[in-house]
Amino acid sequence: MSFLKDIQSSIVKSQVWKSIFRVGIPTDNRKRALAMLGNVVLHLHPIKVKKSGLRMSYTWCMGGTAFFLFLVETITGLLLMFYYRPTVEYAYFDMIDLREVAAFGIMRELHRWGAHAMVIAVWLHMFRVFMTGSYKPPREFNWNVGVILLVLTLLLSFTGYLLPWDQLAIWAITVGSNMARATPMLGSEGPGAALLTLGGTKLIHVGSDARFGLIAGRTIGGGTLIRFYVLHCVAIPFVAAFLIAVHFWRVRKDGGISGPV
Amino acid sequence: MEAIRDLINFFSYPQWSFTLSLVVFGVMLWSRKLWTKKGGLLMLVAVTAFFCLSLLDPNFRQVVAKPDNVPIVMMVFIVGYFLWLSLYKAFRNDELTEAGEPTFEKSEVEDKIFTWPDLVFSEFICMVILTVVLVIWSIALQAPLEEPANPSVAPNPSKAPWYFLGLQEMLVYFDPWMAGVVLPGLIIVGLMAIPYIDTNPKGNGYFTFRERKSEIVLFLFGFLVLWCQLIVIGTFLRGPNWNFFGPYEFWDITKIEPLVNVDLSEIIWIKLLHVGLPSHWFVREIFGILLMAAYLFVLPVALSKIKFFKKYYEQMGPARFYIGISLFLVMMLLPIKMYFRWLFNLKYFIHIQEFFFNV
Numbered sequence: 001m002s003f004l005k006d007i008q009s010s011i012v013k014s015q016v017w018k019s020i021f022r023v024g025i026p027t028d029n030r031k032r033a034l035a036m037l038g039n040v041v042l043h044l045h046p047i048k049v050k051k052s053g054l055r056m057s058y059t060w061c062m063g064g065t066a067f068f069l070f071l072v073e074t075i076t077g078l079l080l081m082f083y084y085r086p087t088v089e090y091a092y093f094d095m096i097d098l099r100e101v102a103a104f105g106i107m108r109e110l111h112r113w114g115a116h117a118m119v120i121a122v123w124l125h126m127f128r129v130f131m132t133g134s135y136k137p138p139r140e141f142n143w144n145v146g147v148i149l150l151v152l153t154l155l156l157s158f159t160g161y162l163l164p165w166d167q168l169a170i171w172a173i174t175v176g177s178n179m180a181r182a183t184p185m186l187g188s189e190g191p192g193a194a195l196l197t198l199g200g201t202k203l204i205h206v207g208s209d210a211r212f213g214l215i216a217g218r219t220i221g222g223g224t225l226i227r228f229y230v231l232h233c234v235a236i237p238f239v240a241a242f243l244i245a246v247h248f249w250r251v252r253k254d255g256g257i258s259g260p261v
Numbered sequence: 262m263e264a265i266r267d268l269i270n271f272f273s274y275p276q277w278s279f280t281l282s283l284v285v286f287g288v289m290l291w292s293r294k295l296w297t298k299k300g301g302l303l304m305l306v307a308v309t310a311f312f313c314l315s316l317l318d319p320n321f322r323q324v325v326a327k328p329d330n331v332p333i334v335m336m337v338f339i340v341g342y343f344l345w346l347s348l349y350k351a352f353r354n355d356e357l358t359e360a361g362e363p364t365f366e367k368s369e370v371e372d373k374i375f376t377w378p379d380l381v382f383s384e385f386i387c388m389v390i391l392t393v394v395l396v397i398w399s400i401a402l403q404a405p406l407e408e409p410a411n412p413s414v415a416p417n418p419s420k421a422p423w424y425f426l427g428l429q430e431m432l433v434y435f436d437p438w439m440a441g442v443v444l445p446g447l448i449i450v451g452l453m454a455i456p457y458i459d460t461n462p463k464g465n466g467y468f469t470f471r472e473r474k475s476e477i478v479l480f481l482f483g484f485l486v487l488w489c490q491l492i493v494i495g496t497f498l499r500g501p502n503w504n505f506f507g508p509y510e511f512w513d514i515t516k517i518e519p520l521v522n523v524d525l526s527e528i529i530w531i532k533l534l535h536v537g538l539p540s541h542w543f544v545r546e547i548f549g550i551l552l553m554a555a556y557l558f559v560l561p562v563a564l565s566k567i568k569f570f571k572k573y574y575e576q577m578g579p580a581r582f583y584i585g586i587s588l589f590l591v592m593m594l595l596p597i598k599m600y601f602r603w604l605f606n607l608k609y610f611i612h613i614q615e616f617f618f619n620v
């Protein structure tokens with residue numbers, strides 16, 4: 001054992017290690033605090049936490065799980081982007097290649113099951129936050145940030161569902177986006193849309209309504225694919241990442257994980 | 262065996278299973294015995310046994326084992342587990358409070374612990390476990406890939422992604438503008454409004470049931486009975502043409518369900534008054550319009566006078582009370598419409614096809 005200890009201490013004391021981590025393995029409280037402050041990832045955390053908030057049976061670790069899955073999705077998604085081309089000609093066959101030719105042939109699986117798991121994790125996180133009453137003051141705003149994150153998570157999943165460009169994908173998106181046709185005022189079959197006319201011409205019709213804007217055409221096609229691809233890979237993740245940062249910031253500013261006062 | 266299967270198929274039809282779930286929901290919240298370790302184990306064994314026995318049935322197996330449906334099976338178990346955990350902790354805390362002792366969380370809240378190493382290490386271990394689970398899951402179960410997209414051949418049934426199947430199931434009872442736009446929008450608005458409507462200062466930062474009964478009952482009703490249950494129905498029990506199929510029923514494409522639904526206007530003008538439908542839409546639909554207006558605008562005011570609600574009215578003030586009760590009534594429109602459909606074959610309360618305005 002003393003052999004291993006020697007190796008450990010020579011690593012920890014080396015110039016390389018110190019240059020990266022700034023402190024060695026913490027042995028006293030001062031160093032424990034410095035370990036948290038001196039590291040950009042760890043400093044998301046406070047130096048000390050309430051014991052009640054640390055318990056798995058309190059937070060269920062569900063917010064953390066949702067965040068971890070968000071990271072998994074980012075990394076696996078990035079790897080998928082190396083192969084996948086969002087065009088009607090290639091998309092489906094790139095899926096097959098991902099399964100049969102690409103190295104680590106489970107990237108798609110990780111990405112898909114991770115996405116399902118993230119949806120469930122976010123629901124459970126919300127469920128936990130509700131059951132501990134953690135949305136009550138001063139955390140009202142963070143609950144609202146959370147609700148938007150929930151919506152974004154669902155939209156991420158929904159836009160991603162189209163990308164394999166198989167029967168499952170386009171028909172699920174067809175069913176989903178058909179709803180937009182019925183948007184009040186803004187859908188061609190929505191209540192009130194007929195009222196929006198200009199000099200006798202209808203403003204809202206199948207070529208101009210909310211559904212048309214969503215799927216970039218009258219039917220699901222190449223335009224929809226590229227639109228959903230950009231939303232899925234760039235726009236929504238960007239907004240979600242920003243809001244997650246706000247969410248974590250507010251967890252800290254609202255006094256850390258909730259607990260009885 | 263066959264008889265039991267038929268019985269379960271029969272009682273899984275929405276009118277029965279939904280009613281049953283309401284009863285179960287009531288019993289669940291009323292009985293504390295379920296939310297003990299023993300009760301939890303019993304429920305787990307019962308559900309698992311039901312699930313495993315059902316797997317023997319080929320029709321059941323076929324639906325449950327679809328790759329994209331596997332997460333929903335897991336979700337049912339996971340949601341069940343966490344429901345148990347939260348109520349277990351809530352009732353233990355309530356027992357402590359009743360005995361005049363501090364809650365479990367209270368006894369630990371002053372105790373501050375260094376983040377390094379405790380929190381950092383538990384996060385690390387969580388990540389390792391999650392990674393392992395995800396990798397095993399991905400190796401064991403291939404992501405689905407069906408035939409290449411073909412816009413001219415619609416699969417039957419065509420289903421939205423599973424997390425939206427609750428909304429798709431609502432389409433049975435409401436038109437798309439309600440089920441697909443207004444109600445989901447109000448779910449989001451309602452969720453966001455929760456912290457501003459709920460003025461109960463108690464139960465902030467610990468599990469409890471006693472101190473915030475109505476909040477919890479309402480939330481669980483929405484989350485479990487409406488949201489999760491409709492997803493399960495939409496995923497496992499809706500087959501071709503969105504017809505209902507019991508868990509052991511074969512998804513027969515040729516199954517035909519007679520369309521016998523009638524509008525409120527038809528029931529009143531034709532069946533009760535024997536005069537035929539008036540030609541102007543406003544006169545024709547006047548009863549439905551009055552009914553809806555009464556439900557959404559008169560009922561909240563009437564409720565605020567009732568003793569049970571008066572308490573909340575005074576606590577919350579008029580603005581919070583009316584917003585809260587309106588959101589609640591809109592949520593209740595769904596089960597109400599369901600029962601009207603099952604009992605009277607009601608199609609629409611208000612049916613103004615002229616403007617696509619059907620409720």
Ligand code: HEM
Pocket residue numbers: 059060061062063064066067070122125126129132134135139142143144145146147149150153244247251256257258259
């Ligand atoms: C992408 C989605 C989300 C991520 C990554 C996320 C992450 C987190 C994390 C890591 C925490 C720390 C405590 C914990 O793990 O429970 C937290 C706390 C919190 N979250 Fe989320 N969250 C998400 C969505 C939501 C949603 C949907 C809601 C509610 C509708 C919500 C409301 C809150 C609130 C109020 C807190 C403070 C809880 C407390 O102090 O006890 N979050 N979130």
